[in-house]
Amino acid sequence: DQQVKQNSPSLSVQEGRISILNCDYTNSMFDYFLWYKKYPAEGPTFLISISSIKDKNEDGRFTVFLNKSAKHLSLHIVPSQPGDSAVYFCAASVNNNDMRFGAGTRLTVKP
Amino acid sequence: DAGVIQSPRHEVTEMGQEVTLRCKPISGHNSLFWYRQTMMRGLELLIYFNNNVPIDDSGMPEDRFSAKMPNASFSTLKIQPSEPRDSAVYFCASRGVTHTQYFGPGTRLTVL
Numbered sequence: 001d002q003q004v005k006q007n008s009p010s011l012s013v014q015e016g017r018i019s020i021l022n023c024d025y026t027n028s029m030f031d032y033f034l035w036y037k038k039y040p041a042e043g044p045t046f047l048i049s050i051s052s053i054k055d056k057n058e059d060g061r062f063t064v065f066l067n068k069s070a071k072h073l074s075l076h077i078v079p080s081q082p083g084d085s086a087v088y089f090c091a092a093s094v095n096n097n098d099m100r101f102g103a104g105t106r107l108t109v110k111p
Numbered sequence: 112d113a114g115v116i117q118s119p120r121h122e123v124t125e126m127g128q129e130v131t132l133r134c135k136p137i138s139g140h141n142s143l144f145w146y147r148q149t150m151m152r153g154l155e156l157l158i159y160f161n162n163n164v165p166i167d168d169s170g171m172p173e174d175r176f177s178a179k180m181p182n183a184s185f186s187t188l189k190i191q192p193s194e195p196r197d198s199a200v201y202f203c204a205s206r207g208v209t210h211t212q213y214f215g216p217g218t219r220l221t222v223l
Contacts, residue, residue, distance in 0.1 A: 101146075103152065103153030104154070
């Protein structure tokens with residue numbers, strides 16, 4: 001049962017433009033959401049998170065938006081840089097218990 | 112802090128052999144997670160521990176898989192006997208008081 005879904009396996013954008021990565025979830029009990037970034041041959045690293053009581057969280061070039069009614073969140077990267085090329089995982093949890101991950105989206109930022 | 116440490120980084124074995132993956136969590140973290148990453152299913156949670164106690168092992172594929180956490184600084188994931196379909200990257204992660212899990216570099220397992 002895939003409770004967190006990332007329907008786009010890949011995304012390609014030009015350097016300097018906006019990257020938008022999307023994530024949908026089915027469990028309305030999720031109360032915390034996170035984005036992780038993964039480079040080849042490394043473990044995922046935490047990027048940004050948002051609590052379900054908020055609808056937006058911003059950290060530098062990265063902004064996460066949460067739409068609870070649609071059970072949808074997105075990660076915006078502005079401006080995109082070649083170093084942002086990686087696989088991005090969306091994750092969600094309930095009461096800080098175990099975390100469910102999406103399948104990931106491979107972002108390629110072209111110079 | 113050295114971060115989460117996993118060993119070995121790569122493991123190649125033959126079908127039917129026993130495989131043991133090891134993890135040392137970040138000191139002070141009280142939760143530990145084992146994940147498996149495959150192309151088809153992304154990151155799957157296999158099992159997690161709170162204060163060395165297994166809380167949810169519903170993600171463990173079958174009886175061939177077992178995990179232990181004998182103390183706060185060490186955990187193992189064992190596959191016996193291994194099969195080619197077990198080939199994947201296995202990650203260990205630990206968590207303290209916040210929501211953020213910190214991942215190790217992973218063990219790439221190849222079962223021939």
